[in-house]
């Protein structure tokens with residue numbers, strides 16, 4: 163089965179399951195394995211790669227650069243600018259540094275990593291200039307709560323936002339109350355980071371029970387659950403068996419009994435909660 167895609171507002175079709183890179187590029191001894199894991203993921207159709215200038219101080223972007231060398235056109239590349247670089251000039255300079263590390267002339271989707279002190283209008287202006295210059299294909303945001311999203315919508319050019327990348331998994335369901343419905347209503351796809359809670363979720367007894375009954379693994383079930391409502395998931399895996407396991411999440415069908423058991427173990431929110439971040 164090919165990996166299903168979802169359409170961003172700009173019309174780009176992106177795979178619903180991608181690959182994260184946080185903590186890659188921190189140790190040279192692991193570099194070859196990390197590059198190999200990303201390439202395996204690309205071979206399996208996980209062609210959206212998420213990285214950031216923050217990760218390993220640019221080291222993760224260098225790992226990605228090596229992984230996509232010679233196959234750039236088959237990749238949808240996402241990177242992020244740090245809030246303290248997100249001024250009109252700082253954003254452009256940060257993007258150019260990222261492009262050098264990534265060994266490419268274009269980032270497909272460039273995100274504001276989280277909200278800092280720079281007004282949205284300034285960062286959006288920089289994103290638009292980068293688009294005009296062909297250095298980025300589109301832009302988006304990360305870690306914005308509903309009030310931030312409303313403010314962005316009222317910012318000139320703010321309707322160009324392509325995604326809000328936020329923390330979402332079975333143990334972090336707060337966005338279901340307000341942010342997820344708001345983004346759906348506005349047509350802004352949500353991208354879930356830390357979809358297996360950095361591995362901590364995978365030992366939960368209820369998740370294991372559901373996985374056993376479905377003949378799947380806890381990670382497959384956790385990812386299938388994130389994907390169930392049209393959310394994009396970007397698990398990070400540097401072990402090849404994890405990459406294959408994550409790809410297999412696309413074959414899992416969660417039945418009503420599984421969803422009900424997961425709801426009992428990980429209850430949905432009943433009131434607004436502050437947006438959580440990692």
Ligand SMILES: NC(=O)c1ccc[n+]([C@@H]2O[C@H](COP(=O)([O-])OP(=O)(O)OC[C@H]3O[C@@H](n4cnc5c(N)ncnc54)[C@H](OP(=O)(O)O)[C@@H]3O)[C@@H](O)[C@H]2O)c1
Pocket residue numbers: 181182183184185212213275304305327328354355356357358359360361364381382396397398399400401403404405407408440
């Ligand atoms: N925008 C933001 O503020 C933000 C914040 C956090 C993360 N992110 C992005 O989202 C990506 C994913 O989040 P994350 O890295 O924090 O956490 P994650 O994807 O939930 O978990 C990654 C951890 O889970 C392990 N793992 C992955 N697949 C597994 C499987 N099938 N079975 C068992 N263990 C498995 C990985 O091990 P191995 O590596 O050993 O395979 C790694 O230790 C990041 O890498 C980053 O690109 C963005």
